Amino acid sequence: MTSGKVVINQERCKGCTLCTTVCPQDVLFMAEEHLNAKGYHPAAYIDPEENCTGCAICAVICPDVCITVYREAPTPHHQRLTGVNR
Amino acid sequence: MTSGKVVINQERCKGCTLCTTVCPQDVLFMAEEHLNAKGYHPAAYIDPEENCTGCAICAVICPDVCITVYREAPTPHHQRLTGVNR
Amino acid sequence: MEMVMTEPQLQTVYEHPQSLADVPTHYCPGCTHGIAHRLLAEAIDELGLREQTILVSPVGCAVFIYEYFNLDACEAPHGRAPAMATGVKRTRPDNIVVTYQGDGDLVSIGAAEILHAAARGEKITTIFVNNAIYGMTGGQMAPTSLPGQKTSSSPLGRDTDSTGNPIRMSEVLAQLDGSAYIVRRSLHDVANIRKAKKAIVTALKVQMAGLGFSMVELLSSCPTNWGIQPTDALKWIETEMVPYFPLGDYKVRDDVKAL
Amino acid sequence: MEMVMTEPQLQTVYEHPQSLADVPTHYCPGCTHGIAHRLLAEAIDELGLREQTILVSPVGCAVFIYEYFNLDACEAPHGRAPAMATGVKRTRPDNIVVTYQGDGDLVSIGAAEILHAAARGEKITTIFVNNAIYGMTGGQMAPTSLPGQKTSSSPLGRDTDSTGNPIRMSEVLAQLDGSAYIVRRSLHDVANIRKAKKAIVTALKVQMAGLGFSMVELLSSCPTNWGIQPTDALKWIETEMVPYFPLGDYKVRDDVKAL
Amino acid sequence: MQQEFLFAGFGGQGVMFAGQILAHAAMDEGLEVTWIPSYGPEMRGGTAHCFVVISDKPIGSPVTRHPAVGIVFNNPSFTKYEAEIATGGLLVANSSLITVKSQRTDLRVLEIPATQTADDLGDLRLTNIVMVGATLIAYPAIPVAAVERALEKYLPAHRRNLLPLNRQALAKGAELATNMVQSA
């Protein structure tokens, strides 16, 4: 499985939990102990075993565009979700 | 054929000719010589041979409700067009 | 007229309906607004609704309809008859509330009001007189004007690229659950006029039974602004309008069929 | 974050679209307006339309959409985005004009404007966010609220006898000849979100090709005014809204299929 | 000096154009002029009228209560406007259709069988020009020739072919009036 990684902009996160419910690898959690400046408990990426596949499912559902997704060794046929650089 | 008769309110008639074009008995004509107070040539009922059947087709098409239709010997099953007396 | 003498043996087959006031109208010669009025009046008479009915006038050639009917009536702003009728019906649910609207009034400026009255299932009856033009203001293009139709605001003929195709409003309103009875009829000949009358009776019955919104669209003529003779205008309805606005029943809900 | 170190071997799979301004939104946690925004921005980016697009904001929770997009934008009165967009598009036919409207905005007060924009075949694209409620003003009933749905103006649940059934606007607009592409999608899960994105791309392509009016209806959540958690809100879309508002293509004109 | 003309008749009798051609002619004579139609309730049928004011100074009101000249084409217009013409004014009546007679003693009345004359010329639509021709003899606000020039210049394109007939109608109207005025 390709290995991936995500970065969550915790200050922008509103703690809606949606990403945590869709991640197939279960590497996203709500940071119950941490409150951001807006007063929300943000999502956190905890993936010690590097299970994240970079599938970007979390990014697809995040309403607040808090998640940037990276993936190792790009496969030639992978589909980028945004056309930023075209 | 049942015999009928119509009365045209010539002062209300606007001379649209519609009744004259639908009368199956051809007993309605435009009074080209006569002008009513509104400045229209009204329709006229000219039926020397009493061909009018009282079919009321003229009344059905007259947009100005100028025509009253009478019919002899009412047949029990004939349909009145208006429910005035009910 | 020698009518007086022959009267005893004669029975009146057709006379002025009671719901129609005995006054001349301001309509142009051959304008089928007059027929639509008469049919509505006859239907009201037949169902014995004259004393219960409240009529809502549009703004359009039929604006003075309140003068022509022997009914309680009010006059709505252009396009707002369905909203005004809603106000009447909600506060007087036992009355029969009828609106009468032209195509400019109903399809153009009043599109939101009719759509929502239908969607709410407002228990009113609408007589929708579609003559494919703005009659009263002198023949401008309506949303119902036919492709290529010359009007005073489409002098080269309606350009569908820029203004779209005519809107078939019965078809649109039939989509809404609240509409119980939506049909299109035409006034271009005697047979169709008779069918139109029947539809109006049914529409009123739908309201009497409280089943929801009912509307009868009537294809109607405007000889003056079409610039043709009344007889030709009827033909124009038949040959030009009917193909675009097919006659038929667009919504007859089961509870209506059961009436 | 140790990202900096690992970056060389990593490729960015998902990042903030360029058409989306890099600012936080005022939407409630879990509100799918944010997803709709992102999909629109991605679609615009993908088609390379950012510098051409003019966005028209509604009045509704998305009123400040102009702050969130990195696009030229204007803000229409409540319900009038289609008319405003018409004014923009007619005078700047080479731009891409996109409206974004809520269900109160589009179906209720703005029913006439959207109907006529669609009927005219106005070459604009509408993103229609249907959350079955008036979000911004605090959760009143919308014409799209479900039967029995409790809202702040239907405290006992929507009473269809008095207020009718929800209006399915995609179905209504699909009736009009001027509409080229009308589909309904949902934002309640990842698969559906992906489909929604595709539909938005198609809708924009329809406009690029000048084929007519295009609209993507998106079933969307309002956790705040539905009074439930964001995850439950997505479920509510799936179990309650989708059955009433079936997902699907309501109008894909042949010229669109050929795209 | 300001001179006011009221043209009135059925819609279709050309009263609007009669007024307009007079206005055009007066303008081309270098005078100030206004033309205004009756513009009333959007009802069909009934009578139509228009007002023309000609003056050598800027014109304030395009309408006056008591016009100097009334040019009436039919009975209803006659009945409606006869009383409004200014004392000492002129009433030109289309005697082909107007059966009533003026009771006023403070007016000059000119009875012109305009419809008949137009019919004789072969086109009923010339009635209005006959009336204009006649009017300008009895009330020479501008020369009849000015109207002739105006007809040449302003007759709508689709009616160009009727120019000769219009000329004749104008002359005929003038002739009728000349005879009457002289015989009076």
Next chain:
Amino acid sequence: MQQEFLFAGFGGQGVMFAGQILAHAAMDEGLEVTWIPSYGPEMRGGTAHCFVVISDKPIGSPVTRHPAVGIVFNNPSFTKYEAEIATGGLLVANSSLITVKSQRTDLRVLEIPATQTADDLGDLRLTNIVMVGATLIAYPAIPVAAVERALEKYLPAHRRNLLPLNRQALAKGAELATNMVQSA
């Protein structure tokens, strides 16, 4: 005498109800009173505040620039409103959440660990009542007992079961304040 109270905190911390219960209590004491919420842009989240004015005379403005008492529930509210409290006024701060300290020397500051206290009582939603109890000790506009009576009367039906806890919270707040005021 007119006394103004500003309650401020996150939405959800009960600041609106805190103000309302104070207003109710004051009204039942026979005083004039107004309550008004912050009612701003329709945005979600952020801080919320409300104003209560109590007076023995008719109240003109329900808002003042410099309230006599500020009751702040969290850091953002503290930062936002600290400067606005009238000279010589009182600042009641929820020290469980507020980490900043007042720099003003012209204020009385009362630090109440209200959230902690509420948590100890078993329900975080009691924070607001703890604050009210404390406030009325340091600034006895009306007796604490008046609020107790108001709670009995005005606690919404679906929260009736929480009445005993609310009473305790009120008492606890008063107690905390009493200790502090005495120890100060």
Next chain:
Amino acid sequence: MTRELLKGNVAIAEAAVRAGLDAYFGYPITPQTELLEYLSQRMPELGRVFLQAESEIGAINMVYGAASAGARVMTSSSSPGFSLMQEGMSYIAASELPCVVMNIMRGGPGLGNILPSQGDYFQVTRSAGHGDFRPIVLAPASVQEAIDFMFLAFDLTEKYRHMVTIAADGQLGQMMEPAELPPMRDTKRPTPEWALTGAAGRERRIITSAYLQGNAEEIFNLKIQARMKDIKANEQRAFEYATDDAELLVIGYGTAGRIAYSAVEAAREKGLKVGLLRPQTLWPFPEERLSALADTVSSCLVVEMNAGQMIEDVRLATGCQVPVEFYGRMGGVVPMPDEILNAIEENYSRLPVKV
């Protein structure tokens, strides 16, 4: 009855109910939505009519229909929605129908914001849409007054068959203060003799705003004007405070007037001879009292939450006898008592020497 702590919007709604409201039609818009929400529950409970319309245009025309049918009816909105009601209001006015329209004004122009404002003073007081007509305009400044004016509004609109508008702002709607609600009024009343009920056993009735002929329309307009003269003679209302010996008269209505009261009080405490006139009817404007006061005061200070609109009415009423100064805030900013006090002090210091 006892005093209850009532929120403005709710109190207004319940007052309307108790004043015998038969039907409410409205469309949500902040800051008046709570009124609609309250009635969405309350009216059906009582078997009365509540309907959320598709728009403000729908709402005002539903009001038009219900009023035609003789119902006691109202709607409410806020600035943009009020603008949309202008055409319908003009029709209702021209049909001589009673009804009550509330405008809970907000910051404008355009979408603006939802904060308290008095920016629609001209629009509210000068006409009801197009044509010569001025509705009776009530401007409550407290929850109690809002309640009382709701009763007054229905009484006046039915007495005169003349539309009544209530102009307030979000501050009043959001505020709670103690007030007393009168008991429920008996809703049974005879159907007005002009109302549409179906022409059963009587001549048909027609409600229209069309008068095709200029003469007829003019006669109708003269009738409206005569009625307005009557209303002007009888219905001017204002609240006064400390005007007896005032040298500076502060004039403000609604929220601005209420806050000005605090400032005037403070000024009095400072020993300044300042009084307050708070118009309760914006039309008819209390020009009689104002004109009388112009004889005794040396200067006027108008306070509004707009750029200066009522000031024209004050100038007209005082007939240039005294200088008329202005202090205003705009765009949703509510003035604080201290700023008004500053304005008072500043103007006081410049008072013309009394003659």
Next chain:
Amino acid sequence: MTRELLKGNVAIAEAAVRAGLDAYFGYPITPQTELLEYLSQRMPELGRVFLQAESEIGAINMVYGAASAGARVMTSSSSPGFSLMQEGMSYIAASELPCVVMNIMRGGPGLGNILPSQGDYFQVTRSAGHGDFRPIVLAPASVQEAIDFMFLAFDLTEKYRHMVTIAADGQLGQMMEPAELPPMRDTKRPTPEWALTGAAGRERRIITSAYLQGNAEEIFNLKIQARMKDIKANEQRAFEYATDDAELLVIGYGTAGRIAYSAVEAAREKGLKVGLLRPQTLWPFPEERLSALADTVSSCLVVEMNAGQMIEDVRLATGCQVPVEFYGRMGGVVPMPDEILNAIEENYSRLPVKV
């Protein structure tokens, strides 16, 4: 160019075309429909935009959109339609967009009739819908003036980014008189630096009327007010006749002003010292000239085709220096010169002795 006999509505439309109109959006309503009809032919001929909207609300919002995109744009309507445009106008005003809106006023209120009227004076001059804003209002009295003002309207609206309204009535629209049309103006002009064109190679542009925060909205309002002050200082316009030695000053605008001209002329012929001030801008009202004239005349007579609306502006401008009397007709009745002359004579006979 030569003088042609032109009908008002047509002349106005063609003048707009020659002034560089890029786009017209409108909805038929008598008595302005001919304008729309003319443009339905003319604009497409020139490759410009004409669209008949679904309603006046559609039309004004299309204008809003086109103006946002930098187009030179206008709409036209008559009283009921103008009422419907109020919300959109307020938004346009609050977005500082140039555009021209015509109101060919008709008899009201309500549906009324289609006859000439000035019954919307307040509505036209006091605001553009809700909020603090007054459009520049031009009131032509002749076909030539209507043509000239169409050019002026676009110049002013673009110079100030401030909406211009043209207030006229059906008489002007229906009338023919000789007038000269200026040549076609070059329509090429730089796209305004605020217009929406797509954010290509520059920062995005936003056009909005929303200012969420009271402070921001107030700052924006102050900006509008400052601009209005500027306009007030520079754009007052009026036509004067025989005012030099006038003892009685007649004041009327548009059609009423034009007819009053005839009456004043007649009065002069009778040897009465009467003059005419015909405001050409209703806002800004020509108060400077009026206030100057108030020093020299003994009395004013306001003539309007309404129940008396501009009279308030006259009273305010003359500062109670002279009595202000009124003569008006309503509901579509156009006064005849002789009635105005009567009113002049009557007022003249009561002239206060000059001091």
